[in-house]
Amino acid sequence: RIYPLMRVTLTTSDGASVTVSRQLTKHSGFIEKAITDMAVDDNAVPLSAVAVDVDDATLKLVIEWLTEHRDDALPYPEKTDEERRADDIPAWDQAFVQKWDTKEDQQQTLYAVITAADKLDIKGLLDMTCKTLANKINGKTVEEMREILQLECDFTEEELAEIRKENAWCEN
């Protein structure tokens, strides 16, 4: 049972405290478990105490997303084998992610939110960020993929040639 007026204080890894409604935190499997299982006094959940590396800036983004999605149905639907769509991201979520494009390092922000969504067990946010990243790399060239994902090629020329030779079977 969720008490709409109940507040929860979350403590971030960099020492900040944010107080939010249980209506938001109910979407986080981690916070709900912490409240239920860890018998935390006064509903204060010190995230850093359980070694979760979520900083204040990232938590604010997570709370912004949770606020928009506070009325989403729970439990989050289990993924079935048949699901492989990435083109069904809600418009608000798309705009939410696009805002990060103005930041100096949007990829770092995305990775930080992904990590926070995983650690806090927020399935809807993890799902949305996963689809966002998939859409960024689907259909891109190898070089574009490396650039988007910030990966360094550590293959030798011979190794690359060997993989290209195998891939050539389905080039046409």
Add this chain to the structure above:
Amino acid sequence: MDLLSLPDIFLHQLMRLMEIKDRLRLRLTCREFEQIVAGSNAGYFEDCGLLLEQSQFSVDIGDAAFNAVNTTKENMDAFLRMKSRLFNKIAVNEFTVILGENTVDPEFIRHLTDKFKIGTICFYVSSPPQMGNAMQLMADFPCSSYILDIEYLPEVELLLALPPMEKFVIFKSRECGPPDMITGRRLPLPGESNAAIPAESFFKLLETHKTLVFEYKLVTLSSDDLMKAIKIISADTRKRTVEFKIKNSLNVDFLEESGISKTTKNGDCNGEFVAVWCVGETPRTFASVQLRYYKCLISITDISWANGDLLDHLASVKLTNCS
């Protein structure tokens, strides 16, 4: 923070959204990503296909087509090695196998479909040797669901020995063997039946397979047989559909015995039959009727009320209890 430090659960979820061609390119980005590609679930694909013909094979997986690879031991091993580097699991709704006439190496198919979760295996065969290969594969790869589409009529004994199919289609427009030296008409293939499927065997097949489709003149049914088939479909608690073609005159006899005529209108009832949808015959188009008999929906098209069996005219019948 970099991509490779993200949680495994995320990376694996991400990889399930990648198309096969994206996987091929991701392999080339860096060593660690090559490992992630190889060790991840490719997710769900509606269909995949394997074409085995003479000295070549082709494989379609999602958006990637591995075309016309020569069937040498070296190539097959190389292909299997590459497949093992593209994913470690994959779910496929329908896996279509088009078989050639050469003997199939079951080891290759076993390795090819290793790590595949297949909903239905769909075989297309057009000759007795291909049928033999299909039956061998069904025995080698017991699967919950098969579709079999054959383009000749095997002997009835062989038909009756087939395992239950999700859908069983026999499409035969003519004899499939070589032409006769004198008449030029095509002869039946060795192992091909000349005769239509007798009613007794038709009912056994109807009992066994979920959906049956007989093209051309493959079944010989009387008006009473048609009524028996309707009653069977109506009474069956499982989902059942059968489609076949019968002589126009027999179909008209059956309809008239059931109280259906060219003047029947939507909603008219006669005994247990209710006319759901009737389209009259015109100089350019044949008539169609849709009737309901308890749970069985009967759709008959290409009806010619007046022409009998002129020009060998056949009406198409579909019986189903799946509304």
